[in-house]
Structures are given as structure tokens and as C-alpha cells.
Amino acid sequence: MPQSPSLFSADSYFSTQPPPSGLEHDISGVKEFVRRQKEKGRNVVLVTSGGTTVPLELNVVRFLDNFSAGTRGATSAEYFLKAGYAVIFMHRQFSLQPFSRHYSHSTNPFLDFLEIEPGTNMQPSSDVSDPGSMSSQICVTPNKRKDLLEVLTAYKAVHAAGTLHTLTFVTVNDYLWLLRAVSQELSVLKRKAMYYLAAAVSDFFLPRQKMSEHKIQSGKGSLHIEMDQVPKILKPMVDDWTGKDGFIVSFKLETDPALLVPKAQISLERYGHQVVIGNDLNRRKYEVVFISWKDALPPSSKGPNSDLSNPRYAESWLKIDPHDHNKEIEEDIVAELVKRHKIWITGAEASTK
Amino acid sequence: MPQSPSLFSADSYFSTQPPPSGLEHDISGVKEFVRRQKEKGRNVVLVTSGGTTVPLELNVVRFLDNFSAGTRGATSAEYFLKAGYAVIFMHRQFSLQPFSRHYSHSTNPFLDFLEIEPGTNMQPSSDVSDPGSMSSQICVTPNKRKDLLEVLTAYKAVHAAGTLHTLTFVTVNDYLWLLRAVSQELSVLKRKAMYYLAAAVSDFFLPRQKMSEHKIQSGKGSLHIEMDQVPKILKPMVDDWTGKDGFIVSFKLETDPALLVPKAQISLERYGHQVVIGNDLNRRKYEVVFISWKDALPPSSKGPNSDLSNPRYAESWLKIDPHDHNKEIEEDIVAELVKRHKIWITGAEASTK
Numbered sequence: 001m002p003q004s005p006s007l008f009s010a011d012s013y014f015s016t017q018p019p020p021s022g023l024e025h026d027i028s029g030v031k032e033f034v035r036r037q038k039e040k041g042r043n044v045v046l047v048t049s050g051g052t053t054v055p056l057e058l059n060v061v062r063f064l065d066n067f068s069a070g071t072r073g074a075t076s077a078e079y080f081l082k083a084g085y086a087v088i089f090m091h092r093q094f095s096l097q098p099f100s101r102h103y104s105h106s107t108n109p110f111l112d113f114l115e116i117e118p119g120t121n122m123q124p125s126s127d128v129s130d131p132g133s134m135s136s137q138i139c140v141t142p143n144k145r146k147d148l149l150e151v152l153t154a155y156k157a158v159h160a161a162g163t164l165h166t167l168t169f170v171t172v173n174d175y176l177w178l179l180r181a182v183s184q185e186l187s188v189l190k191r192k193a194m195y196y197l198a199a200a201v202s203d204f205f206l207p208r209q210k211m212s213e214h215k216i217q218s219g220k221g222s223l224h225i226e227m228d229q230v231p232k233i234l235k236p237m238v239d240d241w242t243g244k245d246g247f248i249v250s251f252k253l254e255t256d257p258a259l260l261v262p263k264a265q266i267s268l269e270r271y272g273h274q275v276v277i278g279n280d281l282n283r284r285k286y287e288v289v290f291i292s293w294k295d296a297l298p299p300s301s302k303g304p305n306s307d308l309s310n311p312r313y314a315e316s317w318l319k320i321d322p323h324d325h326n327k328e329i330e331e332d333i334v335a336e337l338v339k340r341h342k343i344w345i346t347g348a349e350a351s352t353k
Numbered sequence: 354m355p356q357s358p359s360l361f362s363a364d365s366y367f368s369t370q371p372p373p374s375g376l377e378h379d380i381s382g383v384k385e386f387v388r389r390q391k392e393k394g395r396n397v398v399l400v401t402s403g404g405t406t407v408p409l410e411l412n413v414v415r416f417l418d419n420f421s422a423g424t425r426g427a428t429s430a431e432y433f434l435k436a437g438y439a440v441i442f443m444h445r446q447f448s449l450q451p452f453s454r455h456y457s458h459s460t461n462p463f464l465d466f467l468e469i470e471p472g473t474n475m476q477p478s479s480d481v482s483d484p485g486s487m488s489s490q491i492c493v494t495p496n497k498r499k500d501l502l503e504v505l506t507a508y509k510a511v512h513a514a515g516t517l518h519t520l521t522f523v524t525v526n527d528y529l530w531l532l533r534a535v536s537q538e539l540s541v542l543k544r545k546a547m548y549y550l551a552a553a554v555s556d557f558f559l560p561r562q563k564m565s566e567h568k569i570q571s572g573k574g575s576l577h578i579e580m581d582q583v584p585k586i587l588k589p590m591v592d593d594w595t596g597k598d599g600f601i602v603s604f605k606l607e608t609d610p611a612l613l614v615p616k617a618q619i620s621l622e623r624y625g626h627q628v629v630i631g632n633d634l635n636r637r638k639y640e641v642v643f644i645s646w647k648d649a650l651p652p653s654s655k656g657p658n659s660d661l662s663n664p665r666y667a668e669s670w671l672k673i674d675p676h677d678h679n680k681e682i683e684e685d686i687v688a689e690l691v692k693r694h695k696i697w698i699t700g701a702e703a704s705t706k
Contacts, residue, residue: 053418059608059634061553065406065418069447093459094422100458106446106521109453110463111508114501136502138493148467149489155464168459200414204576223557227576255412281412 008207008228010236013176017208020174023181026167030088030185033165037086042163043192043341045085046182048199049073050092052172056225058211063171064227066200070095072251072284072330073198077164079334080196082154086163088182092199093168099155102147113144172202172230179233180241187243191345194247194337195237205230234271247344248273249337255281264291265313274344277333286322286329290336291315361560361581363589366529370561373527376534379520383441383538386518390439395516396545396694398438399535401552402426403445405525409578411564416524417580419553423448425604425637425683426551430517432687433549435507439516441535445552446521452508455500466497525555525583532586533594540596544698547600547690548590558583587624600697601626602690608634617644618666627697630686639675639682643689644668 008016037044050073051066074096077087081098091097096104103110119135140148158164167182169175186193204227238248250273252264257280264278268291276291294314318336320329361369390397403426404419427449430440434451444450449457456463472488493501511517520535522528539546557580591601603626605617610633617631621644629644647667671689673682 057608060420061606061608061634062555063418063420065416067413067416094457097458100462100464103458103463104447105450105453105456105458110456111453111505114505116502116505116509138498138501138505140491145491148491149469152464152467152469152491156469202415222582223578223580225576225578225580227578229575253414255410255414281414 008231010231010233013231014180017173017176019177020169020171023177026178027181027185030165030167030182033086033088033162034185034188036162038189042084042086043194043345044088044186044189045080045194045196046088046090046186047073047077047080047196048090048175048179049077050095051200052092052175052202053170054172054202054205054227055211056206058208064202064204064225066202068092068095068200070097071101073196074098074101075328075330076196076198076334078154079328079331080338081158081163083334083338085194085338086165088165088167088186090167090169090178090182090199093170097166098164099151099158102151113141113148115139115141172205175199175201176230176233179237183237183241183246186246187241190243190245191247193242193245194341195242195249196337197248197250200253202230204228232271234267234273238271238273247341249275249277252276252278253281253284254278261289261291261315264289268292268313275337275340287317287319288329288333289315289317292340361584363584363586366584367533370526370529372530373522373524376530379531380534380538383518383520383535386439386441386515387538387541389515391542395437395439396547396698397441397539397542398433398547398549399441399443399539400426400430400433400549401443401528401532402430403448404553405445405528405555406523407525407555407558407580408564409559411561417555417557417578419555421445421448421553423450424454426549427451427454428681428683429549429551429687431507432681432684433691434511434516436687436691438547438691439518441518441520441539443520443522443531443535443552446523450519451517452504452511455504466494466501467491468494525558528552528554529583529586532590536590536594536599539599540594543596543598544600544700546595546598547694548595548602549690550601550603553606555583557581585624587620587626591624591626600690600694602628602630605629605631606634606637607631614642614644614668617642621645621666628690628693640670640672641682641686642668642670645693 034044049068050070051068053066054064056062056064070091073089073091075098077089077098078101080087087098089098102108115138117137117139119137167178169178183195186195206225206227210226210228234248234250238244242248250267250271252260252267254260254263260278260280264276268276274292278289278291280287292314294312318329318332320327320332387397402421403423404421406419407417409415409417423444426442426444428451430442430451431454433440440451442451455461468491470490470492472490520531522531536548539548559578559580563579563581587601587603591597595601603620603624605613605620607613607616613631613633617629621629627645631642631644633640645667647665671682671685673680673685
């Protein structure tokens, strides 16, 4: 079947769409980070987070976006760091990040818990560049100190250990080029590399050749946008970029609950990676389902939830109490994946003995 | 000429699209805020800021967005507050806000300038709910204190005076309903109300009747989106909602420099408000043009820049040094508008004597 000119494979995508300008710089940063982690024998997880955009014009005024604050990715990254992983956090610019996520300027602005204490030294400061040292002090509201100290301590520990590397993307084009490059760099870690693909990636895009240079002028009645499908990159990721050894976890977000498990199973079957985590848009903060290969299922996870009508797949539901505001489901998601990744690594080591 | 079913006037828009759920609550908050400012005889400016979205599905996964960090609006709001105005800051949820804008988690994360100082008290804390008081202290890095103190002081003064009221929108539907309601509340202030419309509003939208409930499924080849024009609300705003007395400032953003002044003039002519501020996407941080009515031009602004080929309009360019990183163009934009607003108010007072 001849390919329509607007049907992109991964290969035709990369040969027709231009790489983002910062790519080489990003690659060398990742190369160095991965080298250091390899020396220390650490596991590394690539966490992707936030939505990708599809600009409609070259001088970007309008764009198509995917709804994603980045909560799943930013929260999971914190738990991976806590579990001793090094993390490459590849996120949508300005979306949530580990640690600072607790202090959103909209919902928990840090300016609200800083106090000004007048200074005790009555002499005017002789140091005009730093009056603060002689007069007013800034301190933290007492009832906020404990939580802030906990976050700040973890933040500083991660920075001191050098276990967090941060990259940003905006457009789906940035994302695809960066994902391929980072995967290729991580492939040297073989089975010690995990890929946690929580980003909300555009399904459709406007090829550069179809984009207008200037702002599309309104006043012409209705607006018609015709877009092409973004190539499915899980296939080359599994078969090629990650060197076939990576532990790959993808996500499926659905709004119709009836489609969730079937579509997650289809995805696993089609790409042959390790885990698909399915979530319903309206229940995702307290409920997810793990779809994986039955053969690779650790005995502890087998249970009454296994779907006997689909013998190839294991289906395992993870739920927390929706009303427990001190619990984040990502803690359990990450714990489960760390367990499964350990088995994945050990399996490779066992087979090389 | 019969109206095509997909051509919306402002009236047909509000009679067919549902109001956002928080609207009544928002209106009562604004009503109370305006009442307090009227008592104190303050000028009030409505600052709109950030981009509006057009959801493509009712269970929102994808949406069309307008590029806008909210820099113009958030920065201008700070200068209006400094100039003694009360401000209603109506912004895109999670976009930049006055004061916290200086501490973007991406470019200037506040966690980077907090230090942990070990406590001097060697006894374990007897107060388990507040160990911070007995052990570690959190303080601000010395070379960051001066700037933070300045922002924090202004922030607290504004909160103490109650001169800042914050509202949020996400969709263009939220925005239109809220803009109408807030304008109607502000109309009691007559000429003391200014409207600074810096938000990047969608030109096209999907009427509720055309939206699908569930996530549009990819895998069907290409995606076609057909959208209708958003009604131009400047007309009812000028003629109706603001009671004809508001000082209305709109913005025009263009990517083609040749279109900037002509389109700004067309806008002023079409709607009959007070000022159109034109900006070129690539030059907007250091250059804007004020288009206004020649008759209403204060003598001090007349100058060699007036466009003699367009006798009805005055054209006044405002430029700053692009390399001066300590200068924000919004300081001058606001200063100029405060001047013009004063004349607007005085003009009314003079005519009532």
C-alpha cells in the first residue's frame, strides 16, 4: 500500500522535520549525567511529564495543547529520587517539577509564608548593598516551617548528590527529537535504565511544510485546521533507540472507562514493552491499572484481578483512599515499578551467568 | 442578511453557551471589592492577562491555546498598584501574577535561595508539632535578601490595603462571561474605572453543541477541526457593559509589522474606545505604539510621531533600551495611561460643573 504523503513513519518524520535548536547542548548534558551515574552503578529513570504543543503558525500565537499540569510526572520523580534512582526529568517548560510542585504560586504561594521581622540594630546600615544584614530579616511562618524544611532538605540532598537532571520541551517536535536522543544516550545502561513516559503527547501535528509564517488572520468566517497523525514512536523506542534492554512504562489516558483496559492491552501487544499504566481522567489521582505480560509477572502481584479471558496479559489494579489527603498514589506506583525493574535487571544478570 | 447559524453575536453567544459554574461566587466577590474602593474614592483598573483556551472535548484532553505567559498583565498590575490604583487581576489560571512573577519555578526557583541553618539548641524539641523553633532555621541567602525584601514588602502592603482582587479563567467561555459580569460591576465607578485588556483571547471557538463528549480518538488518519468565530465583545463592552464611561485600553498583537498600525487604527475606529496599544510579537518587550483619538490627545503627547496622513488618529511610540535589564516597559505604559485616565476623569468632572 503506497504511503500517502501525509502519513509519517518515525523515519520520515525525522528526515523532514527540523531538530530543535538546543538539541546538541541537551545531548551533551545528558551524556555527562549518564556517564556519572554509570560510574556509581545507579539505576536511571527517564521521567517525561506535561503536555506537548502543536504550533499553528511559525511565529507562534496559537497552538494545540494537551491537558497536563505534570502532577503525575513531577510527583513520581520525587519518589524515584527517594528510592535511590537518578532521574532525568524531561518536562514541558513551566509545568510542575519535583519539590517546587508543593509551592504552586496559585494554590500555595511561598510569599504567603514569609514574614518580615524588623531588625534590632538601630544604626543605619553602612553597607548599602546589603541593608538586609543590618535591618529587616525574612523568616518563615512557624506553622509552615516543618513541611518546608522537609522539602528543602530533600531538594538540597538531591542537588548535592547530582541525581536529578532536568530538560524541557514545548512542542511535540522538541519532544520527539529529545526523546530519541535521550533514549539513545541511556541505552548504554542497558537494563538499569527505566523509561517512565508520563507526558501527554499530541496525537496530531502540523508538519512544518503546512504551517503559515504569520498569525492566521481571523475575520474569514470559520477556521479549518487539518492535521496529520504524529508517528507512533513507541515502536522504534522499544526496537531500536533503547537498545532493546530498557524497562519501558507507558501511560494510557482515557475518558471512557470502557475503553481503558482494552486500549492498554492493545498498546502493550502492539509495541511489546514492559508495562502500560491505564488511567481514567476522572479517577487518576486514586486509581490506576497496570497491564503487563503474564509471563513477566512477579508472583506477589498475581491475584483475583487477573483477567482470565485475556491469558497473555496480567491486569493489576492499584487503588488508594480518595479521601486520604496525605497519600499520593505515585508513592505506590513507583514502589511497584521499582520492584518489577529489579526483577527485570536480575533476570538479565541470571541469564548471563 | 440572514445570520448563518454559526455566526455568533454577543447576544446569541450568551443565550446559547452556558455560564461557568463559579460565576455567581466571582460576581459577589467583585461587587464587595468595588464597593470598598468606591468608599475610598480609588480608581480601579481591571487587568486581564494570559491566554484563553478552546477545549476540543467536554472531558478536556485537548484544547487550542493562545501563547501568553501573562508577563504584560502581571507586570502592569504591579505598576498600577504602585500608582495607587486598586486592581482586579483577571488572569489565566497558573499564568504569571504580580509579585510572584519574579520567582518563576523554572527561571528563579525560590528553593534555591533558602538556606538551612542548624539549630544551636542541642536538646531535642519538646514541641513535636514545631521542631523548627528548636532546631534548624530556614533563612534567605544573603545576596538575595534585598530584592526579596522589596517584593515581599510591596506584596504585604497590597494585602494589608486590600487593593488587589484576583480572579481566574481558563476557557474563552469563562473569560467572556466573567468579562461581562466584572464590567457591569465596575460601571458604578463611571469614569474612575479603567479596563486594561491584555489577555490573549481566542478568535475561534467550538460551540458546546459541536463538542464531543469523549476524547477524540486518534487512528482515523487526519484530524479536521472546524471552528466558529468568537463574537467581538469590545462593541458591547464599550456601548453597554461599562456604562459608556470606562476608560478602555485594548491590545493588538501582530507578527507582521506592516499590519500593526493599520489594524490598531481599524480596531479603534470600529469600537470607539480610548486606546489601542499595538505590539509586534518580537519587539513587545521594548517597543509599543499607542493609537488613540487625536481630539482626546493631551498636548504633552503631541509630537513628531503623529501620523499626518491619518488625521483622526494619534500615533505615539513608546520605546525603551532593549539592553537595559533593570527597566520594564510596563512602567512607562502604566505611567502614560495614568496620565490619560486622569484627563478622562477630569474631563467628565469639568463637563458636569
